[in-house]
Amino acid sequence: MTEGTRVHSRVVVTTSWDDGHRLDDRLGGLLDRYGIAGTFYIAPHNVEIAARDRLSPAGVRELAERFEIGGHTLTHRRLPMLTDSAAADEMRAGKEELEGTVGTAVTSFCYPRGEYTSAHVASARAMGFRRARTVRRNSLAAGPPLELPTTVHAYAHRVDGPVALRLARLRPWTAAGLYLRWDDLALRWFDLCLERGGVFHLWGHSWEVEAHRDWHRLERVLAHISGRPGVGYLSNRDLPGQVRR
Numbered sequence: 706m707t708e709g710t711r712v713h714s715r716v717v718v719t720t721s722w723d724d725g726h727r728l729d730d731r732l733g734g735l736l737d738r739y740g741i742a743g744t745f746y747i748a749p750h751n752v753e754i755a756a757r758d759r760l761s762p763a764g765v766r767e768l769a770e771r772f773e774i775g776g777h778t779l780t781h782r783r784l785p786m787l788t789d790s791a792a793a794d795e796m797r798a799g800k801e802e803l804e805g806t807v808g809t810a811v812t813s814f815c816y817p818r819g820e821y822t823s824a825h826v827a828s829a830r831a832m833g834f835r836r837a838r839t840v841r842r843n844s845l846a847a848g849p850p851l852e853l854p855t856t857v858h859a860y861a862h863r864v865d866g867p868v869a870l871r872l873a874r875l876r877p878w879t880a881a882g883l884y885l886r887w888d889d890l891a892l893r894w895f896d897l898c899l900e901r902g903g904v905f906h907l908w909g910h911s912w913e914v915e916a917h918r919d920w921h922r923l924e925r926v927l928a929h930i931s932g933r934p935g936v937g938y939l940s941n942r943d944l945p946g947q948v949r950r
């Protein structure tokens with residue numbers, strides 16, 4: 706995406722997918738089909754994913770040909786449970802291993818489980834990360850580059866009731882649908898983003914989409930948000946500091 710396109714897009718769509726599960730390959734295929742950019746945050750030795758289910762280095766390289774690869778620590782440890790220096794080591798080791806695999810600089814990062822402190826933000830900056838994503842949801846703002854918020858998680862959070870009610874403009878039946886179905890919630894947020902301008906950021910996990918049999922919901926959302934004139938489709942690394950409103 707060129708600098709000019711970036712500046713003139715009032716509405717930006719970005720997506721990001723965490724963890725480095727082998728199903729990321731299927732997810733990448735779907736993004737390709739709909740022309741949606743995405744960043745895959747990979748922890749190469751993620752202890753929460755069985756070794757046979759992790760994306761192989763060859764799989765990571767294949768994704769890297771079409772998508773941005775971002776850091777997600779080496780083993781997906783919860784950063785606040787570590788000393789600051791051990792946390793920085795985890796972040797750096799993951800970055801270096803991915804850079805060795807894909808052969809280019811890895812400049813975006815995602816805090817595992819969205820858990821971080823100001824020390825981790827400072828570490829991310831110091832080691833050359835220029836974007837870092839959180840798991841804050843329900844935002845259309847560009848946000849601070851090292852604490853990027855998101856809009857919708859491809860997962861039905863049962864705590865989204867008040868947000869659903871607000872988006873449904875207080876119509877209870879519409880709100881109930883948004884509350885129960887994250888794909889409906891995503892469509893509503895996207896339409897609001899078209900109206901008001903901003904960054905629509907969809908994120909999730911391929912393994913979670915599989916576990917909840919949500920591939921059709923994901924495809925429905927991608928179809929709805931794809932190919933819109935005037936909309937910028939960007940990787941996380943290309944997100945603007947601030948989108949023109």
Ligand SMILES: [Zn+2]
Nearest residue numbers: 723724817818
């Ligand atoms: Zn993760």
